[in-house]
Amino acid sequence: MTILVTGGAGFIGSHTIVALQQAGYRVVVLDNLCNSTAAVLDAVAKITSVKPDFVQGDIRNAATLATLFDAYKITAVLHFAGLKAVGESTQKPLAYYDNNVHGSAQLFGAMQQAGVKTLVFSSSATVYGDPQHLPLAEDHPRSAANPYGHTKLVVEDMLENLYHSEAGWRMARLRYFNPVGAHPSGLIGEAPQGVPNNLMPYVAQVATGRRPKVQVYGNDYNTPDGTGVRDYIHVMDLAQGHVQALKYCLQVEQELLTVNLGTGKAYSVLDMIHAFEQASGKTIPYDLVARRPGDIAACWADTALAYQKLGWRAEKGIQEMCNDAWRWETRS
Ligand code: NAD
Ligand code: UFG
Numbered sequence: 299m300t301i302l303v304t305g306g307a308g309f310i311g312s313h314t315i316v317a318l319q320q321a322g323y324r325v326v327v328l329d330n331l332c333n334s335t336a337a338v339l340d341a342v343a344k345i346t347s348v349k350p351d352f353v354q355g356d357i358r359n360a361a362t363l364a365t366l367f368d369a370y371k372i373t374a375v376l377h378f379a380g381l382k383a384v385g386e387s388t389q390k391p392l393a394y395y396d397n398n399v400h401g402s403a404q405l406f407g408a409m410q411q412a413g414v415k416t417l418v419f420s421s422s423a424t425v426y427g428d429p430q431h432l433p434l435a436e437d438h439p440r441s442a443a444n445p446y447g448h449t450k451l452v453v454e455d456m457l458e459n460l461y462h463s464e465a466g467w468r469m470a471r472l473r474y475f476n477p478v479g480a481h482p483s484g485l486i487g488e489a490p491q492g493v494p495n496n497l498m499p500y501v502a503q504v505a506t507g508r509r510p511k512v513q514v515y516g517n518d519y520n521t522p523d524g525t526g527v528r529d530y531i532h533v534m535d536l537a538q539g540h541v542q543a544l545k546y547c548l549q550v551e552q553e554l555l556t557v558n559l560g561t562g563k564a565y566s567v568l569d570m571i572h573a574f575e576q577a578s579g580k581t582i583p584y585d586l587v588a589r590r591p592g593d594i595a596a597c598w599a600d601t602a603l604a605y606q607k608l609g610w611r612a613e614k615g616i617q618e619m620c621n622d623a624w625r626w627e628t629r630s
Contacts, residue, residue, distance in 0.1 A: 300324040301544065302372045302414075304357050304405060305379030306350065307334035309488045310420065310477055310533060314376060315342050315350055316486070317537035318544075325350035326370050328357065329379065333491065341485040357401040363408035374416035374544055375409060377402065380449070383495050384424075384592065387446035398449035399456075406460060416468045418543050419457060422450050423475045423529070423560065428594045432564075435600040436473070436556050443592050454556075461554040468547040475529035475560030475599050477536050479619035480626035487626030488533075498530070498619075501571055502627040505578040512582060514567050516589035521596055525567035529560040529598035532614035532622070542608040560599025561612040570616065577620035 301318055305311045306327030312334075315325050319342075327339060327350050336352060343349035351370075355362035357379045366372075380398040381387070387394040402419075409415065426434050427441030442448040454471050461467045478498040480487030493509075494500040503509045517524035539559040546555065565573075571582050605611050 299373040311378040367412035391445035433600040470543040479532040484625035512584040519595040527596035535612035542610040558599040562601040
C-alpha cells in the first residue's frame with residue numbers, strides 16, 4: 299500500500315515515515331520544503347534502508363496534486379503539511395489561513411477527485427484552549443486563542459462537514475500534545491529555523507552552548523513549582539500512534555475518529571530542564587521571567603480513548619525524550 303505523507307520532510311512527518319516503512323507501507327512524500335530540507339529523506343533511508351519517493355511541491359497547487367494522484371495509486375493520506383508557529387500566526391494570519399486551511403481544502407478536494415477517502419490529520423491540543431478541567435478528554439469544549447489554533451479548528455470542522463457530505467470517508471483527527479525527542483539513531487530530529495519557539499529545542503541549544511540561557515516563562519502559575527506544565531510525548535511514540543490510526547481507518551467502512559495523542563503525564567518546565575541536564579551532563583542556566591502572552595498554566599491528555607480505539611499508548615518517558623534529543627543535537 300502506498301501512503302501519501304504531506305509535510306513528510308518535517309519533524310513529525312519524517313519520524314512517522316520511519317514507522318510507516320517499518321510497518322511495511324510504501325511512502326510518497328509531498329513537501330514544499332518551506333520548513334525542512336530534502337536531506338531529511340536521505341537520513342530516513344539510512345534508518346530504514348528505503349528512500350521514500352519525493353515530490354517537491356505545494357499542497358495548495360491543484361495541478362501538482364492531480365499529477366501526483368494520477369502517478370501513484372494512493373491508499374491513504376497522512377496530512378502533516380502546514381505552518382505551526384503560534385507567535386508568527388498572530389503576525390501573518392493570512393499566511394496561516396492560506397497554508398493550513400486553503401491548502402487542506404485543496405488536498406481534500408484532490409483526494410475526493412481521486413477517490414481516496416482515507417485520511418489522518420495532524421490536529422493539536424491547542425484546540426482545547428485554556429482547559430476547563432484536566433485531563434483533557436476529546437469531548438472537552440474547543441476554542442482557539444490565536445490564528446494557528448483557529449486554522450486547526452477550521453480544518454477539524456471542514457473534515458466533519460466532508461465526512462457528513464458523502465459516504466465512505468475514513469478519517470482520524472489526531473490531537474497531539476507536546477511532541478519532543480528524536481529518532482534514537484540521532485539521524486533525524488527537530489531542526490527549527492532561527493530561534494526556537496518551543497521549550498525543548500531551546501533547552502537543547504542552551505545545553506550545547508549555542509544560546510546562553512533558557513527564559514522560563516512564568517513561575518507564578520498554579521502548578522507544583524509555579525512553571526507551566528505540559529504533556530510531552532516522544533515523537534517516535536507519536537509516529538507509532540499514526541500507524542495505529544492508519545490501520546484503524548483501513549479496517550472500518552467509514553468513521554470520523556478524533557483522538558488525543560499524549561502520555562497523560564504532566565511535567566513542568568523545570569522538570570524538563572532538569573531531565574535535560576541529566577541527559578546532557580551539562581548545567582542548563584535559566585532565568586525566571588514573565589509569563590508568555592497566550593500561554594496556559596497546564597495541559598495534559600486523557601489517553602483512554604486512544605487506547606480503547608487504537609490499542610495505542612505512549613511508552614517512552616521524559617529521560618528517553620531528552621536522551622534522544624541530545625543525541626540528535628550533538629550529531630556530527
Ligand atoms: P514541520 O514544520 O517540521 O513540518 C511541516 C512540513 O510541512 C515541513 O516539512 C514543511 O516544509 C511542509 N509544508 C508546510 N507548508 C506546506 C505546503 N503548503 N505544501 C507542502 N508542504 C508544506 O512541523 P511538525 O512539527 O512536523 O508538524 C507537523 C504537523 O503537526 C503540522 O500540521 C502541525 O501544525 C501539527 N502539530 C505540531 C505540533 C508540534 O508541536 N510540533 C503540535 C501539534 C500539532
Ligand atoms: N517555555 C519556556 N521557555 C521557552 C519556551 C517555552 O518557559 O523558551 C514554556 C512555555 O511557557 C510552556 C512550556 O514551556 O509552559 C511549553 O512551551 P512550548 O512552546 O514548547 O509548547 P506549547 O505548549 O506552548 O505549545 C506546543 C506547540 C503548539 C501546540 C501545543 C499542543 O507549540 O503548536 O504544544 O499542546 F498546539
